[in-house]
Amino acid sequence: MEQYKHFLQEKAALTPEEIESLTSSLQSKTFRKGEFLLHAGEVCAYAFFVEKGLLRSFTIDETGKEHIIQFGPENWFVTDRSSAYFSEPSDFSIEAIEDTTVVLIDAAFISRASAAYPHFMRFNEKALQNHIRQLQKRINLLLSATAEKRYLDFIRLYPDLTLRVPQWMIASYLGITPESLSRVRKELAKNNFKPH
């Protein structure tokens, strides 16, 4: 819970007292590596705030291939907003890539907190807007950039993930095969590119 409290203090500009009173009702839960927090087809009841560990959300297409939507390291939210908001079955699955502790945030919490604290409401809306910005950016990349550029963008944005996530998952996030990613990396290495 500590990370989440800290996060609220930073981003939502709430006082420690407000935070205590708000979060007293929240549960946290730990999942082992490989466990699922959400299976495709279920309604996503929570937003998961990652205290420690690493999640991924992904879809599976008709041909059985996985496509990673998002990684969730510490201090990130992972959820399927559409499913949670509209109470529809989710297309996503959410899985722990490492042993992961999350705070469970449900819709009732959000509305209670928004009603009680205008700061929280604004914080929440800002998170939505940020999410849109991210999605938009990703669409742009998928429309315009080569595999190599997308990979470079990825390691620029998530340098630590490059080390924590197996490459086939990064490939899946980028929309290419692991073999292609391997080639891209080889090419980059040849031109003496140093990721770290």
Place this chain on the structure above:
Amino acid sequence: MEQYKHFLQEKAALTPEEIESLTSSLQSKTFRKGEFLLHAGEVCAYAFFVEKGLLRSFTIDETGKEHIIQFGPENWFVTDRSSAYFSEPSDFSIEAIEDTTVVLIDAAFISRASAAYPHFMRFNEKALQNHIRQLQKRINLLLSATAEKRYLDFIRLYPDLTLRVPQWMIASYLGITPESLSRVRKELAKNNFKPH
């Protein structure tokens, strides 16, 4: 303004009186085919609600290629939310594909309306959530579907646009070249596919 009022009544469940009082402060404006409502680099001050006509929003990459983000026919909103919300210069341009009449909706209007009418606030949030759902869906398509599937999805979703929009713009939306789209269509025609 009529379309917008109708839209509010349908989607936001406001009474005609509430709608009148709300919209009295709104301006509408008409743009000629080819005119720009927003140039990349400017801050996007409005959400444009399309009363009549057709808009497109698009980016231009480093190599000078356009990538269409969204089409906006009647009853759609076109804007760059990130730019509008964070008051940052936009990456998008917005252009009228046909002579187009829009209602100009600025941030002040949204907050006034949200404060005055809880229904409006919920309507607005729902629009945001819907937007996220759309973006997510598009990312999924770009990650997993071939040009043909993406095109089929497009005409299923926007059958009327297929007739109003030049094909090179559809190609740009799909992330392929006009030549490729032409070949996809040829292939579909051969297998006796009838769009309408």
Place this chain on the structure above:
DNA sequence: CTGCCGCATTGATGTAGGATAAGAAATGCA
């Protein structure tokens, strides 16, 4: 009517990345 321009089509050729297969390296686990 005519010449031009933007758009769509078609063909020839190039290329990024996919599919497949196999081996090497890393990791987990008994």
Place this chain on the structure above:
DNA sequence: TGCATTTCTTATCCTACATCAATGCGGCAG
């Protein structure tokens, strides 16, 4: 520790789509 499984790499071939270039053709300004 050693065996098995997963992950990463490498090589070969293949395919979807891009690029380049030429042709056609409908609108429309003069």
